[in-house]
Amino acid sequence: MTGIKTFGNNSEGMETMIRMQNVNLVYPTGTAALKDCSLEIAKGEFVFIVGSSGSGKSTLIKTLLGELAISSGRIEVAGKNLANMKRKELPYFRRRLGVVFQEFRLLDEMNVFENVALAQRVVGVSSREKRRKNSLAMLEMVGLAKKLKAYPNELSGGEQQRVAIARAMVNRPAILLADEPTGNLDPENSWEIMKLLQDVHELGTTVLVVSHNEDIVNKMQKRVITLHKGQITSDARQGGYLQ
Amino acid sequence: MSTLWYGLKQGLKSIIQNKIFSLAAIGTITACLFLLGVFYSLFTNFQHMVYNAESTVGIIVFFDENATDAQISSIGEQIKARKEVERVDYVSAEEAWKRFQSEILEDQKELVNVFGNDNPLAHSASYEVYLKDVTKQTETVSFIQGLSGVRKVNSAQDAATGFGSFNMLIGYVSISIIVLLILVSVFLIYSAVDMGINVRKDEIAIMKLIGATDLFVRLPFIVEGIAMGIVGAAIPLVILRLMYESVVSFIMAHFSALSGWLAFVSTAKVFGVLLPLCMGIGIGIGVLGSTMSVRKHLQV
Ligand SMILES: Nc1ncnc2c1ncn2[C@@H]1O[C@H](COP(=O)(O)OP(=O)(O)OP(=O)(O)O)[C@@H](O)[C@H]1O
Ligand SMILES: [Mg+2]
Numbered sequence: 171m172t173g174i175k176t177f178g179n180n181s182e183g184m185e186t187m188i189r190m191q192n193v194n195l196v197y198p199t200g201t202a203a204l205k206d207c208s209l210e211i212a213k214g215e216f217v218f219i220v221g222s223s224g225s226g227k228s229t230l231i232k233t234l235l236g237e238l239a240i241s242s243g244r245i246e247v248a249g250k251n252l253a254n255m256k257r258k259e260l261p262y263f264r265r266r267l268g269v270v271f272q273e274f275r276l277l278d279e280m281n282v283f284e285n286v287a288l289a290q291r292v293v294g295v296s297s298r299e300k301r302r303k304n305s306l307a308m309l310e311m312v313g314l315a316k317k318l319k320a321y322p323n324e325l326s327g328g329e330q331q332r333v334a335i336a337r338a339m340v341n342r343p344a345i346l347l348a349d350e351p352t353g354n355l356d357p358e359n360s361w362e363i364m365k366l367l368q369d370v371h372e373l374g375t376t377v378l379v380v381s382h383n384e385d386i387v388n389k390m391q392k393r394v395i396t397l398h399k400g401q402i403t404s405d406a407r408q409g410g411y412l413q
Numbered sequence: 414m415s416t417l418w419y420g421l422k423q424g425l426k427s428i429i430q431n432k433i434f435s436l437a438a439i440g441t442i443t444a445c446l447f448l449l450g451v452f453y454s455l456f457t458n459f460q461h462m463v464y465n466a467e468s469t470v471g472i473i474v475f476f477d478e479n480a481t482d483a484q485i486s487s488i489g490e491q492i493k494a495r496k497e498v499e500r501v502d503y504v505s506a507e508e509a510w511k512r513f514q515s516e517i518l519e520d521q522k523e524l525v526n527v528f529g530n531d532n533p534l535a536h537s538a539s540y541e542v543y544l545k546d547v548t549k550q551t552e553t554v555s556f557i558q559g560l561s562g563v564r565k566v567n568s569a570q571d572a573a574t575g576f577g578s579f580n581m582l583i584g585y586v587s588i589s590i591i592v593l594l595i596l597v598s599v600f601l602i603y604s605a606v607d608m609g610i611n612v613r614k615d616e617i618a619i620m621k622l623i624g625a626t627d628l629f630v631r632l633p634f635i636v637e638g639i640a641m642g643i644v645g646a647a648i649p650l651v652i653l654r655l656m657y658e659s660v661v662s663f664i665m666a667h668f669s670a671l672s673g674w675l676a677f678v679s680t681a682k683v684f685g686v687l688l689p690l691c692m693g694i695g696i697g698i699g700v701l702g703s704t705m706s707v708r709k710h711l712q713v
Binding site: 235237261262263264265267269275277288289292293337341 | 622
């Protein structure tokens with residue numbers, strides 16, 4: 171993906187894709203889900219976010235998506251300061267991001283191809299031929315070119331997640347955010363998905379993966395950011411899952 | 414398994430509820446616009462007939478037998494001076510007799526000869542008064558009756574003014590009912606769209622995360638509202654169209670005696686107004702109801 175506007179370089183001279191400075195987020199219920207979080211993620215990095223249940227991982231992903239407004243601090247994603255972003259800009263901002271969830275969230279009444287092509291339609295790719303070409307290329311990449319006509323309920327969990335990744339990637343976002351993408355999958359399928367995320371990373375995409383899976387995190391030897399009760403307690407360059 | 418069952422039940426329930434609301438909305442719009450159509454057809458035909466009657470019947474003023482020419486022309490001046498009067502025509506006794514001969518006695522030529530050279534209408538010179546405003550007829554008639562030298566005033570008074578005030582009452586009642594039905598329709602469309610949004614909440618959330626604009630997400634629901642409005646307008650238009658022609662031809666066939674008075678407005682003319690009016694109101698209701706719903710539920 172080219173043409174992404176960046177806004178600075180980090181200490182190693184790489185372009186910064188995500189920057190959080192002293193971010194706090196308090197839910198209307200009073201729960202402080204993020205406390206004084208600061209981090210920088212460079213373009214093209216692969217980062218795991220780990221932490222126990224309720225530590226604020228999903229909240230972090232939602233703030234990056236512009237779904238939740240932070241209470242204080244500063245947050246910049248793909249060159250955009252989210253604090254002063256207008257409501258109208260939000261859809262266009264989100265088109266630079268791909269998202270994958272634990273529960274896949276495919277549309278049940280659409281088949282595999284339509285689910286992926288919908289993402290193209292949503293961003294306004296008006297040529298039917300173009301939508302078809304891009305969607306097929308992505309489904310090819312995730313290994314589902316043979317199941318275009320299948321409906322989500324006819325697929326295994328691993329297959330559904332691959333469709334979800336194809337949908338997230340079909341618009342070639344700069345960043346892929348995955349919130350526990352293997353949470354509902356057995357170890358074998360989990361590894362398939364991880365390999366796929368690695369492929370996505372190799373395309374030059376910045377990848378953020380929230381994971382509970384110690385085995386995977388330890389074996390992948392990527393950067394690992396640990397959250398504990400809303401605070402970043404560790405940030406390891408090539409780390410494992412800390413207890 | 415129980416979650417699946419629950420989901421299925423909820424889904425089906427809201428779809429059925431949604432269907433019922435959609436049908437209710439369409440039904441109410443249909444009723445509303447049907448009433449509007451009937452009212453408009455009656456109103457426009459009545460107006461047309463009154464206009465016809467006004468320009469054919471008018472008020473006829475007869476003079477005292479010993480009225481002088483000066484008196485007669487003074488009466489004419491005084492009538493003409495009134496604001497509501499459009500035109501005053503003088504019809505001499507000779508003219509009146511000639512007209513009578515040609516119009517009434519046309520088929521009975523032998524009757525005409527009975528009178529020979531006598532004019533049986535010798536004292537029937539008259540003014541024919543045409544009004545701009547038929548509702549002022551009573552007033553005008555009593556004014557003319559008060560003038561000296563006037564023997565008699567003939568008018569189609571009761572028909573015109575009586576029908577006029579009756580018409581007003583029907584008009585107010587109809588308009589109130591139509592407005593009420595429009596409000597109910599807007600509410601029902603609002604509810605139907607609301608149901609649709611609830612059923613598709615997940616889908617909407619996903620589309621927003623993918624980067625769908627507000628318009629992209631809202632459009633299907635607004636289209637749904639407009640579609641209900643169009644269907645709700647099309648049904649009464651088709652029914653009215655079928656009814657109008659058969660009612661007109663029924664009346665023409667069974668009340669041929671009145672055919673001179675009963676001048677109906679052509680179907681094309683009536684529907685030239687009704688078609689855009691009903692479609693406009695139907696679509697307006699659809700847009701209003703769905704926009705309100707979408708605005709309330711699809712923020713962010
Ligand atoms: N919508 C909400 N309103 C109020 N509090 C919330 C909301 N969502 C999450 N929280 C609270 O914020 C904290 C962080 O939640 P979050 O979902 O980010 O945790 P998490 O790290 O993703 O956990 P898990 O691993 O279980 O998914 C928790 O204490 C949670 O109860
Ligand atoms: Mg979570």
